Amino acid sequence: MPLTDHQRTVLNYTRDFQHDNGYSPSLSDLAVAFGVRSKNAIAKVVNILVREGYLKKDPKGRIKILESDHDENGADAFLLPLFGPIAAGAATDVESQVEDTIALHEYVVSKPLSTFLLRVRGDSMINAGIMEGDLVIVEKGREPKPLDIVVGILDGQFTLKRLMKNKGKYYLQAENAAYSDMHAADSLEVAGVVRGVVRKY
Numbered sequence: 001m002p003l004t005d006h007q008r009t010v011l012n013y014t015r016d017f018q019h020d021n022g023y024s025p026s027l028s029d030l031a032v033a034f035g036v037r038s039k040n041a042i043a044k045v046v047n048i049l050v051r052e053g054y055l056k057k058d059p060k061g062r063i064k065i066l067e068s069d070h071d072e073n074g075a076d077a078f079l080l081p082l083f084g085p086i087a088a089g090a091a092t093d094v095e096s097q098v099e100d101t102i103a104l105h106e107y108v109v110s111k112p113l114s115t116f117l118l119r120v121r122g123d124s125m126i127n128a129g130i131m132e133g134d135l136v137i138v139e140k141g142r143e144p145k146p147l148d149i150v151v152g153i154l155d156g157q158f159t160l161k162r163l164m165k166n167k168g169k170y171y172l173q174a175e176n177a178a179y180s181d182m183h184a185a186d187s188l189e190v191a192g193v194v195r196g197v198v199r200k201y
Contacts, residue, residue: 003052010034010045011054012112015065019110024063080104108196114141116192118151118160125149125160128175134199136160138192146170149194155186163190 003011013033017025027039027046036042046063049055056064082102109115120134128149130136136149144150146165151158152172161172161182172182 016111016113115139124174124176124179126176134197136194137196139195140192142193144190144193151191153189153191154184
């Protein structure tokens, strides 16, 4: 049975919690996370996930993520063989042996509940390999560092630039010499840090 959006969100939260903390959330943790007063409501969702084979409970009722081979989003379809390397310079013999397998969705998105996509408009980041029409994978809540490519909020306006710091002051820098550096008149905030780029040919 396909999961509802809410069930999928609970499952993703449980997976992220387990990844970050090394153990699974309790029903109380889930109730707090989703603003539910009664643990019974969240227990119903957990029981459905157990029944459908996404979670299991140990004898003490603790939750564990199961790697399901029947995910309705087709997780297996994103488990791809990795060959290589292949030269991008002079031609060489191709390595035909499978080096590894990669779950593509996990490779590009480490924290699904904290991740969103933005479509790029403009050419100010072309020297960073980000072109107009690309999708950038953005993680919110991640601590930004100088040189990170970020979604900046400069005086209330959103823009995609590289975060820079000089003499204790942060500013935004384009990756295209045609654009000037951007300094805040009032405020500079970071809505998220870019973790990857998706381009379809």
